[in-house]
Amino acid sequence: MNVWLIAALALLPALLACGLLCFLSAALTGLVAMELASAVSVVELMLFSEGTHRQPFVDLALVLAVMGFVGLLAFARLMEGERGP
Amino acid sequence: MRSIAVDVLLFAGVALLLLCALGVLAMGSAFDRLHYASAAGWGAALIAVAILVRESLSLIADKALLSAAILVVCGPVLAHATARAGRIRERGAWNPEPPGRGSPEPAGREEETGS
Numbered sequence: 001m002n003v004w005l006i007a008a009l010a011l012l013p014a015l016l017a018c019g020l021l022c023f024l025s026a027a028l029t030g031l032v033a034m035e036l037a038s039a040v041s042v043v044e045l046m047l048f049s050e051g052t053h054r055q056p057f058v059d060l061a062l063v064l065a066v067m068g069f070v071g072l073l074a075f076a077r078l079m080e081g082e083r084g085p
Numbered sequence: 086m087r088s089i090a091v092d093v094l095l096f097a098g099v100a101l102l103l104l105c106a107l108g109v110l111a112m113g114s115a116f117d118r119l120h121y122a123s124a125a126g127w128g129a130a131l132i133a134v135a136i137l138v139r140e141s142l143s144l145i146a147d148k149a150l151l152s153a154a155i156l157v158v159c160g161p162v163l164a165h166a167t168a169r170a171g172r173i174r175e176r177g178a179w180n181p182e183p184p185g186r187g188s189p190e191p192a193g194r195e196e197e198t199g200s
Contacts, residue, residue: 003092007099007132014106021110028115028171032122035163036109039125039156040102043132046149050136058148065152069159076166080173 004051011047014040031075038068091139098131115171123164126156 018037022030042061049057105128108121133146133153140146173179 003095007095010099011102014103017106017110026115028167028174029118031167031170032115032118033109035160035167036105036122036125039122039129039160040106042152042156043098043102043129046129046132046136046152049145050139050149053145055144055148058145058152061152062148062155065155065159069155069163072163073166076163076170079170 002051004047008044008047008051011040011044015044027079031072031079034075035072038064038072042068087138091135094131094135094138098128098135101125101131102128116168119164119167123160126153126158126160129153129156 015037018033018040021033022037025033042065045057045061045064049055049061102125105121105125109118112118112121130153133149136149137146169179
């Protein structure tokens with residue numbers, strides 16, 4: 001257990017808080033919580049990769065950073081509803 | 086010296102991310118929460134710099150830095166898209182016409198002007 005894995009463990013409550021908000025709050029608040037959860041997940045993977053010295057995890061972080069952006073942007077556009085351009 | 090810098094950067098990044106999560110959890114409206122969520126990219130950047138200081142330019146550090154750069158650049162775009170979605174859901178349009186400029190009058194106002 002090194003400092004990177006301890007940092008990853010310390011960030012888990014942030015992910016739990018985001019999950020709680022997604023389940024309990026309105027749709028727009030859920031989207032905001034998902035944005036934060038996406039960033040925290042990327043950091044978790046970066047920390048796990050550095051903590052275990054396994055390079056594939058940082059590849060996952062990179063893919064998640066790109067796909068999270070695209071997915072959340074699509075969510076935001078869908079949430080504009082039928083009145084959006 | 087290098088390990089101290091790594092520890093400070095790592096602690097600052099984790100603290101910033103936890104602060105963002107606390108802000109998102111504690112704020113009242115979705116627009117207030119958005120301010121905290123969009124700052125999370127900088128926490129990732131601090132942690133990526135910590136990895137870079139420890140590893141120099143290794144494969145892990147390069148990709149961590151690239152991931153953090155994507156988060157920092159795309160964060161404001163996402164925040165804007167989310168705020169736009171919230172405003173359109175609240176008001177019906179991104180830039181609704183004020184009453185009296187071509188849009189129909191509100192229901193109560195017509196009766197007042199008619200009498």
